[in-house]
Amino acid sequence: MTLAKHIVLIDDETDVVEAVSEMLELEGFSVSCFTDPNAGLKSLKPNCQSVVLCDVRMPKIDGLSLLGLIQHRVANVPVLLMSGHGDIPMAIEAMKLGAFDFLEKPLNTGLLTEKLNLALTQSQQNQSTLIQSDKSIEHEIESVIIGQSKSMDAVRQQVLALAHTGVDTIINGETGTGKEVIARSLHQFSPRKMKPFVAINCGGMTQSIIESELFGHEAGSFTSANKLRIGKIEQANGGTLFLDEIESMPISVQIKLLRVIQERVIERVGGNELIPVDIVVVAATKADLVAMSESGEFRADLFYRLNIASVSLPALRQRKEDIQMLFRHFVVQAGLKYKTRPSTIYPEQIQQLSRHQWPGNVRELRNVAERFLLGIIGDGFNLNSPSGEPSAEDFAFEAQMEHYERNVLTEALIVTAGNINKVSSKLNIPRKTLYRKMKKHQLDKENFKT
Template identity: 40%
Template sequence: MSRGSIVFIDDEAELCAAAEEWLGVSGFSVSSFTAPQRALERVEPADIDCVVTDVRMPGLGGIEVLDHYRAVAPDLPVVLLTGHGDVALAVDAMRSGAHDFIEKPYDAEHLVAILDRATERRRLGRELARLRQAAGGVEIEDRLVGLAPAMVALRRSILQLANIDVDVLVNGETGTGKEVVARALHDFGGRAKGQFVAINCAAIPETVFESEMFGHARGAFTGAAGERIGKLEYAKGGTVFLDEIESMPLSLQAKVLRAIQERSVEPLGTNMSRPIDVRFIAASKADLKAESEAGRFRPDLYFRLATVELAVPPLRQRREDVALLFNLFAADAARRFRLPDTGTYCLPPGLETSDWRGNVRELRALAERTVLGMVQRGMGPSDGGAGGSLADRVARFEAAAIEQALRAANGSTADAAERLGLARRTLNEKIARYGLRVPGASVR
């Protein structure tokens, strides 16, 4: 399988040949062109993952190549090859849509690293476009979004279990999407036509628990003016989702266990058992096995529920999905708030290594704040104060120091790098990362 499909444009045939050989050995599919116009005419943007083009070429230059692809394929990454005198131009071009730039003579491994990031961005863009087009669709990929191996495996397990009438225990931290998993097990299985009844075990008062779950007869207690069907019986032919089951009092766990084992309920005020045809899916953010060993959860109920266990991965274990999810949530927020959808949203700086303790729910909230313009530069969802985390404060200081050095050097990246004690390549990468403008730079 190809690492990515690359178009390499440079008017020097030797460089094209060397790039084809090295990138080919590295696993990329490469088409090289010494004539930029021929590349634009012969290559279909939908068939490629990235364009690498020299900036200075006779006739059609790299900036014109960038402008062309920005017009016909805005999501296609374009990487610019620059000489020493073109760095300011390339940095400004990045602000206008270029994916990255690399100075000649370049290190081959550095180019491969840039192309890996570019092809990943292209892949995410395609997946995002597919998901937006399929909004409201019925594919499981539209419900449980993600390209991380853990999410691919989770979707596969759900589809395998959906039509098997076995009870399932879903484990996962708060905000990971346990109810989404439960609904997918219901909707993609044979019980999809029945009711999906979600019960928050932490929200039902103990005094009315039996009535809510099992129902009651008329006159069963003061105020019971008529017969009432309980939630378990109401879900006939469908699915009962027991959310936050770890919070259910021990005194009630025995009653729920009996209903699960016998597949029957006995409404309050009656002596008759009624059969229930339901599938039980329970969800917990706690380790129920450990809870049962500690005496805080009934072991027999745990073993009855845990015939099959599904683990929903936390967001910090699927970081490759963060950008994709952030864009989806931001686009959805723009629609709900009736605001313009910019098409592509950038995660606020400093959040690439966030722990995401609130998981997908935290990321969704951040996307909504971003769309509403409430996220300020350098501030994330867990700043812990107006100054932000240490990493955020260091990033802001570094960006300000680089801006000051560039102004003092009148835009000369060589002089600024010397003032800062950095290699020019390192400085150029930081300028691009922080989106800084080099004084005197312009894009044709």
């Protein structure tokens, strides 16, 4: 079967199907025939480059209804309708609703072939545009959610899938894993991206403050309320509301938030008017909300209402293969921020980064990158620069060759996570020679394992 010339033929009359399919096959098309419209509909797969040729008048389903179902299932597949003379008004209406064209029975072979070829060309162009769009989006998200590990690739795919659904989502992860980056990505790659993204940290706020922040208040509703205040939920109307550290939200506020999520309406503090809001709620937590729900520290009904979908972020120590890429990214960002040229990153320093356990996760790595760029020593882990300035001996040919050899070995060990067989294969040197050179340069494979 040649996919580029594939026609899905749907007609409830067996003799018509047989005659038309024979005609099309003689003209070089491959044809899948269906007398049941539902079976024909189910045969259409996402990203297919087929064209549908179907009758308008069928007992189980009419052409207009089938057109709508096809558009919902595979939006970019062209649909040509066949109609008797009495069904032309219906066919014209179908064209207004997005049908590619219609042909009157009895069919003219030349005209039918011409129309189908035009439709196939459009189908291929539509598919090419979709592929380019998908690749563009994938490239764009890789510059936002950074990492080459399988776990982060899975996170990127999950974010793209969830962004189009508009469902409320919980993001789980340790402090510093990048939960707000994921929340912003869910907004950025959604149809709401031109609408507001409003973030609020629920930690460290009293009940009265967070209630006013979320819901707003009417003028005079309490002593210091001199004028009307629009709350964060109302500000996010049409867009995304991000609730960070939601586990810190007081129970009484959780009850009011649950109503907002269920009914999509708010009531300002001190007010009586119900204000409709169109929002997607993204919540982030470093706590185990299931355990908190069971112990009564967090409302179970709110948890289950928010947890329609969830994204779990791995700790940085669980994806050490991403450390080098992230560190270089943060150093470049810091260089732009402080208008300073990035320093050379030595293999020994990459080893230091890989050995560290990163309790502060990506946030800690960013801080280390900024301190490295600025050449300052801060609290916690510090990336020590190579000791001493280069001497004249360091520029000698043999010294430079030794340094180059050490760099090559180090890079290969980093890429392979200390796997000697892979390093031996990658560098095309025997294992015995590899071990000898590693011993000479004091390189331990254990230091490179992730």
